[in-house]
Amino acid sequence: MCATIAKNTLTNTELDELCINTIRTLSIDAVQAAKSGHPGTPMALAPLVYTIWNRVMNFDPADPIWPNRDRFVLSNGHASMLLWSALHLTKTQAVNADYERIGQPSVTLEDIRRFRQLDSKAPGHPEYHWVSGVETTTGPLGHGVATSVGMAIAEKWLAAHYNRSGFDVFDYRVYAICGDGCLMEGVAPEAASLAAHLGLDNLCWVYDNNRITIEGTTKIAFTEDVEARFLAYGWNVLRVGNANDIERIEHALNVFHKEKGRPTFIVLDSHIGYGSPNKQDTSAAHGEPLGEEEVRLTKRAYGWPEDAQFLVPDGVYNHFSMGIGTRGAKANAEWKSLFSAYRAKYPDLANEIDLMQRRELPEGWDRNLPVFPADPKGVAGRDASGKVLNVLAQNIPWFLGGSADLGPSNKTTLTYEGAGDFQADTPHGKNLHFGIREHSMGTIVNGLALSKLRPYGATFFIFSDFLRPAIRLASLMEIPSTFIFSHDAMGDGEDGPTHQPIEHLASLRAIPGLITLRPGDANEVVEAYRYVLQLRHQPAVLAFSRQPLPTLDRKKYAPASGVAKGAYVVADAPGNSPEVILIASGSELSLAIDAHEKLLAEGIRSRVVSMPSWEIFESQTQEYRDSVLPPKVTARVAVEQASTFGWERYVGTTGYIIGMKTFGASAPLKELQKKFGFEPEQVISTVKRLLPKK
Numbered sequence: 001m002c003a004t005i006a007k008n009t010l011t012n013t014e015l016d017e018l019c020i021n022t023i024r025t026l027s028i029d030a031v032q033a034a035k036s037g038h039p040g041t042p043m044a045l046a047p048l049v050y051t052i053w054n055r056v057m058n059f060d061p062a063d064p065i066w067p068n069r070d071r072f073v074l075s076n077g078h079a080s081m082l083l084w085s086a087l088h089l090t091k092t093q094a095v096n097a098d099y100e101r102i103g104q105p106s107v108t109l110e111d112i113r114r115f116r117q118l119d120s121k122a123p124g125h126p127e128y129h130w131v132s133g134v135e136t137t138t139g140p141l142g143h144g145v146a147t148s149v150g151m152a153i154a155e156k157w158l159a160a161h162y163n164r165s166g167f168d169v170f171d172y173r174v175y176a177i178c179g180d181g182c183l184m185e186g187v188a189p190e191a192a193s194l195a196a197h198l199g200l201d202n203l204c205w206v207y208d209n210n211r212i213t214i215e216g217t218t219k220i221a222f223t224e225d226v227e228a229r230f231l232a233y234g235w236n237v238l239r240v241g242n243a244n245d246i247e248r249i250e251h252a253l254n255v256f257h258k259e260k261g262r263p264t265f266i267v268l269d270s271h272i273g274y275g276s277p278n279k280q281d282t283s284a285a286h287g288e289p290l291g292e293e294e295v296r297l298t299k300r301a302y303g304w305p306e307d308a309q310f311l312v313p314d315g316v317y318n319h320f321s322m323g324i325g326t327r328g329a330k331a332n333a334e335w336k337s338l339f340s341a342y343r344a345k346y347p348d349l350a351n352e353i354d355l356m357q358r359r360e361l362p363e364g365w366d367r368n369l370p371v372f373p374a375d376p377k378g379v380a381g382r383d384a385s386g387k388v389l390n391v392l393a394q395n396i397p398w399f400l401g402g403s404a405d406l407g408p409s410n411k412t413t414l415t416y417e418g419a420g421d422f423q424a425d426t427p428h429g430k431n432l433h434f435g436i437r438e439h440s441m442g443t444i445v446n447g448l449a450l451s452k453l454r455p456y457g458a459t460f461f462i463f464s465d466f467l468r469p470a471i472r473l474a475s476l477m478e479i480p481s482t483f484i485f486s487h488d489a490m491g492d493g494e495d496g497p498t499h500q501p502i503e504h505l506a507s508l509r510a511i512p513g514l515i516t517l518r519p520g521d522a523n524e525v526v527e528a529y530r531y532v533l534q535l536r537h538q539p540a541v542l543a544f545s546r547q548p549l550p551t552l553d554r555k556k557y558a559p560a561s562g563v564a565k566g567a568y569v570v571a572d573a574p575g576n577s578p579e580v581i582l583i584a585s586g587s588e589l590s591l592a593i594d595a596h597e598k599l600l601a602e603g604i605r606s607r608v609v610s611m612p613s614w615e616i617f618e619s620q621t622q623e624y625r626d627s628v629l630p631p632k633v634t635a636r637v638a639v640e641q642a643s644t645f646g647w648e649r650y651v652g653t654t655g656y657i658i659g660m661k662t663f664g665a666s667a668p669l670k671e672l673q674k675k676f677g678f679e680p681e682q683v684i685s686t687v688k689r690l691l692p693k694k
């Protein structure tokens with residue numbers, strides 16, 4: 001039996017080893033019990049995680065949402081047992097969706113025994129909002145590290161905005177661990193490049209250099225000089241040649257703490273499946289249980305009782321409690337007393353921090369929102385959006401964002417005096433410049449939202465494809481990231497089919513939990529933002545037109561506040577008894593209204609339903625939905641300059657969809673509207689075809 005387990009009094013070095021081997025064996029046993037999972041990387045990185053958590057990180061297990069805690073991101077999310085072990089052994093406490101502590105541990109030993117099983121708090125990959133103490137969901141490789149850049153930007157911005165002389169209320173650091181896969185994915189280099197440009201010296205990535213991925217050695221696909229790459233980006237690059245040497249790991253982390261002006265990249269040479277006599281350094285250790293016999297041999301190699309399972313030896317909990325427990329509690333208590341002095345001196349700022357932590361908005365957050373007068377020429381969705389953004393950003397101090405090099409075009413630049421640019425030497429700026437890096441823009445926006453800011457990221461709608469994985473994760477994480485997309489359809493006609501979104505609305509509508517909104521005029525843009533800003537646990541996509549859209553006369557038509565219901569009757573037949581319903585979103589709203597007026601003149605009783613958001617509409621009562629789309633009115637026409645996919649749900653089998661079944665084309669908008677049938681005459685003739693002959 002392991003000397004350290006047999007003895008009563010252990011040296012600190014022996015206790016370190018005992019804790020590390022506990023992480024390793026919990027991981028091995030959990031994967032074995034689940035009959036699936038990834039044991040090898042936890043076995044290799046247990047010393048690293050132990051060092052970060054128990055020796056370095058400022059994290060209070062009793063209060064895992066303390067605002068100034070250091071952040072830990074496990075970007076190689078398949079190694080989730082590292083995190084479940086750490087959260088369990090540190091006795092990290094659970095919090096609920098209202099950010100209250102609920103007096104239960106975040107991850108129990110029973111959860112670990114039930115690793116990867118339904119309802120276990122030890123799921124296959126780290127899941128934010130499902131398990132307290134997880135700072136971001138990871139699993140799609142590259143995303144964790146790329147999200148950590150958003151967290152580091154958030155800390156810089158919070159410090160610049162809220163710290164005062166003698167009151168460093170924000171001074172936390174962000175630690176992220178990644179493997180070969182993360183560094184091969186394109187999103188990580190995008191984010192790494194920006195992190196260096198922004199001089200994020202509060203950010204440290206540790207690279208698990210084990211030279212193994214699923215298909216075998218990295219020699220088959222990944223042979224570049226990774227260190228040289230990070231040096232070229234402008235990172236501080238360090239190397240620790242032995243993943244078991246916790247003193248060297250701690251030393252490297254201390255070097256990171258002292259580094260100014262650059263993020264730190266630590267290359268850690270490791271052996272996947274460390275300790276397993278037959279599987280170490282092989283891809284077999286990556287993603288399958290070791291097997292019962294190999295588990296025994298490995299435990300023997302660690303000096304562990306071979307038959308013990310899920311063993312947490314005496315002294316382990318206590319050693320974590322004396323390390324991270326004591327250090328975290330002290331740091332948190334010191335911060336709390338600093339913050340109460342800060343509150344006394346700067347009550348307004350402290351109040352903002354409180355509100356932000358609960359994802360609430362300051363009083364008057366929607367004051368001065370524009371009201372657009374009726375105007376047949378109208379306003380482009382993007383222009384209306386720009387006006388709204390500039391008001392919101394002044395009303396909500398922590399509302400900020402930017403674009404992937406398209407600010408002047410999608411009108412997302414904050415232009416009011418004092419808005420400023422976020423740069424290394426101006427970290428209080430509210431305009432983020434993501435560069436042409438849409439994917440990492442998505443992850444960074446998520447990192448900012450996870451840090452409780454209200455961020456937006458923007459580009460053309462067509463390029464939403466580039467950040468779709470981040471939008472999906474925002475939805476999975478239930479965080480209020482806002483994604484703003486202009487040029488929502490064929491409005492940029494001459495740019496042609498490469499720039500004309502077709503399937504994008506359908507594909508985003510398919511993401512569970514995501515709110516998509518395509519407003520039909522300038523006042524609907526205002527109402528769309530009003531809705532989105534009140535979301536606390538859902539991300540949103542806003543799709544805005546490039547071209548001017550007529551601003552509807554709201555004295556004649558129903559008020560735009562109907563946007564808050566997802567769909568509403570904007571113009572109706574006499575006596576509110578329509579024989580046909582026209583449903584439209586975005587630029588097609590005015591088209592539908594135009595057709596409606598002409599139909600009325602011909603004695604055809606049509607109703608126009610503005611439907612900027614399917615998801616919001618779906619969340620209304622059946623009664624409301626039936627009032628907007630009465631089941632007995634089966635003659636229905638949907639008009640949307642996008643894929644017809646999915647509209648059947650609203651027009652039924654007897655209705656008709658005027659939409660796109662092909663890609664667009666390069667031509668002026670008017671010609672495209674004609675070619676693809678987005679003209680009132682087309683709507684009218686479709687209606688006439690649908691209605692029984694009188």
Ligand SMILES: Cc1ncc(C[n+]2csc(CCOP(=O)(O)OP(=O)(O)O)c2C)c(N)n1
Pocket residue numbers: 041076078079139140141142178179180181182185208210212213214272286
């Ligand atoms: C974007 C993405 N592509 C593919 C996968 C599937 N996958 C999970 S782990 C892995 C290999 C990762 O290798 P590495 O990062 O070196 O991890 P190690 O095995 O060394 O822990 C792959 C391809 C994934 N999770 N995410």
Ligand SMILES: [Mg+2]
Pocket residue numbers: 179180181208209210211212213
């Ligand atoms: Mg690897």
